[in-house]
Amino acid sequence: MRPLAELRAFVRAALVDPVPRDHTEPDWAFRRRRVVAVVTLLVGAAVLGWALRIEPGDPTFYLATFALAGVWAVGAFASGPLHLGHARTRTGHGESRAVVQSLTLGVVLLLVFLAGAVVVAQLPALRDPVQELLDHARFGSLVVVTVVTVVNGIAEELYFRGALYAGVGRRHAVAVTTLVYTLVTAASGIPLLVLAAALLGVVVGLQRRVTGGILGPVVTHLTWSLGMLYLLPYVLDRLS
Template structure:
């Protein structure tokens, strides 16, 4: 198969053709999931808005972000069953876990955003809010910030592509969860972070639709977010 055909097959397997499954639940459980998801969303949005306004170097940032991860994760597990999901293999089976595909998607997103940094670095209006967010790693402990990034990435996917996705219903779940994810991120008042949430949210939402679970979105999210944490600061510094 030629490279274009390989790419087309990869996109269809990873983001287009759903893996068969049956995750139906009783109406009472579905309504309960919606209530828990709504309460969690309100608490999480408030905590995120507070956490991203804390000055770099302030220990309160660590407390706020770990608390935020706890809210997303507890709300997700309290809402009902969560599934890891399955992915298509190259020979057409649907019995593998979505790890390799997800790593590739995460790396593709990372490359796209690092290319975008070439433009961002030249525009102070876009660069400065991002730089202030990255300063948490510069003025604090990079290892702790990396742990926060990883823990929150997992927790966000447990909630947005787990509890919330299942609570929305099948018809518009990708669109709704992507929009809600972007709106919640808008509490940061960082334009590029909102754009990132929309794009990453769309990709992992499509993964959730295809795989029926949260493993693929988690792997993609972590690959992208940890890559951005370690690679974006030197790229911005070199281009600014």
């Protein structure tokens, strides 16, 4: 086995070579999808602004985050058909659902950010905003926060890599959806979270381009976000 060759084959299969598919829509459906995507984005931004103003420990935070997930999900399904997509195996001779590849990508992203947390823990300007965000888990129910994380992760991918990606069109969809996702996340005022959104957005955007669907991005997003929820507080507390 040649590790470098295996790595190149994995990267090409997961992030580079698109799986053939035909998701062509008539012009009227494409225009409708764009309108729904824009309206959803505006409503979602407003709900996000409300959620970010809620103090840690306030039960209203859960209501706000579930409401935000509802906005993303309803807007995504209202925009038109969404597809799960297929992944190409690293040998290039077959296709499957993008689960194993996505779990791997999610773990890689998680390890990258946990390694970065070693640096963040030493810089109060970066560490403190993250700690404030994690206080929602510390002061509330971890089970509920876990459910919130899962629901919002799925809803975000339904919208950003589902409805919005399809609404952008074939050109620059990865760049546009990543930029919008990063700008929406920037409302949190947490530099590390903004960086995470940019990197995650690129990876899941490339997955969406390759697989033609949302399953891969959802699995990658959840693997990364749940890992961060459970492991990042431990890393920051140990190193601070």
